[in-house]
Each structure stands twice: as structure tokens, then as C-alpha cells.
Amino acid sequence: MSRIGVGLMAAALLVYLAVAVWLAVMFISVGTPVSIGMGITLLVLAPLGAWALVREMLFGFGADRLGRILDAEGGMPPVETELTPSGRLARADADPLIARYTEAAAAAPSDWRARYRLGVVQDAAGRRKNARASIREAIRLFRA
Template structure:
């Protein structure tokens, strides 16, 4: 619940930032000189990009949270090894076998969103954020098409 409040606050802050950016862009237009108009165009163009990024990240976060809660309720989330690094990540010697195990699960059933999500969780715990986001994004796509 706390994380949802944080997301709402950050979303509201970004929305306020976007509104102020558009307002400043309009103010730059009113100056009338070429530099002001160019800066106004840049600000007005960047605001929708920020809004798109906000919507995309919120959709990813809510989708990942929904799938995570489903797997947790089913009791099929990956088990963490007993020893983790002080930062809570998997140790290097534990990470590779776990990633290989869950990657094999994805290879065995490539259309199963649960396998992709579990792989993403393990990749994230190993510190491979980019790979983890890709796996979880694929899990969200698969869950939408096949519940």
C-alpha cells in the first residue's frame, strides 16, 4: 500500500511538472523572438513525451504487481537461497544456476506467462534489471492474450 501511495505522489508530481512545462512553453511563445519560440516548441513537444513515459511505466508497474500477486497467491514464486548479498541480491555463484533453471522453464513453455515472470524475478534478484524488465514485460503481454 505504501508503494502505491508513493507511485501516486510521484505520478502527481510528474503531472504537475508536465503542466508547468506546457505553461512555460506557451509563455516562451508569447515572447515572440525566434529563440523563445524554439524553446516553447521544445517544451510543448517534451511534455507529451513525459506523459507517455508516465503512462507506460504505470502500466508496467501495475501489470507486474498484478501478476506477482497472482503467483504469490498460487505459491509459485521463486524461492530465494538462504544466503544473499548485504544488498539483498543473489550471490554470483547462486545467480547463474537459478537463471539457467528458470530460462529452461521459459524454453520449455514459451507461451506461459508464469515462466517468464519467474525468470524476470530471478534476473532482477541477480541484478540484471534490463533482462528482468524484458522478461516481465513479455509475461504481461502473454497474460493479456492468455490468462
């Protein structure tokens, strides 16, 4: 189901880019300084937005692939504590778990599995920025 959503987002991205370029050309063809500025802005921002979306899609594909591999191997971190109603780790339980998985990742710096597990635990603790960095590093290690 999520692959269908990704396909729809890719199609929407192509439509967006086509419309943005068409509008940019139309703005520039008007010839006033304001319209030329708007056209140039569209020509810069549209590809920048597309690049960001493609980058996030590639991250999602990579993270999903590694998660499926690790799950098939039975290597996903087990749920060791009670979760909050939102599905997160309780604050009191999060720090010791993150410390343990951080030590495991530091002990095996070239092991993508350890880095991915750290990212999963960080995400469960609500530390999205750190989790994304850990999973991004796991993807990099997997490719290397």
C-alpha cells in the same frame, strides 16, 4: 502505501504538464527565435516525459498484479541460495539458477508464470534489463 505514492506522482505529472504547457505558450508568445524554439521544445518534451512516466507506471501495476497472483498461488521462486548483504544472488549461484529458469520459460513459451519467475530470478541476480524484459513479456502473455 505505494498506491499513495503513485497517486502523488500522477498528480505531480498533471501539474508538471500544465506548467510546461503554460511556459511553452509564454515562450512562444515572446516571439524571438530562441523563445519560440524553447516553447516548441517544451511542447515536445513534456508529453514525451509524461508518456515515459505513464508507461513505467503501467509496467509497475502489471508487474505488481502478476506478482501478487503468483505469490497467492504459491508459485514464486524459492530462495535456494545465500543472498549477498544487498539481497542479490551471489555470482556463482546466479548463472545456474538463471539457466534453469530460462530453460523452464523456453519449455513453456506461452506461460506467463514461467516468464515472470525468470524475471524475478534475473532481478535477484542484478540483471535488471533482462528482468524487466522478462516481466514485460509475462505481462504481455497474461493479457493475451
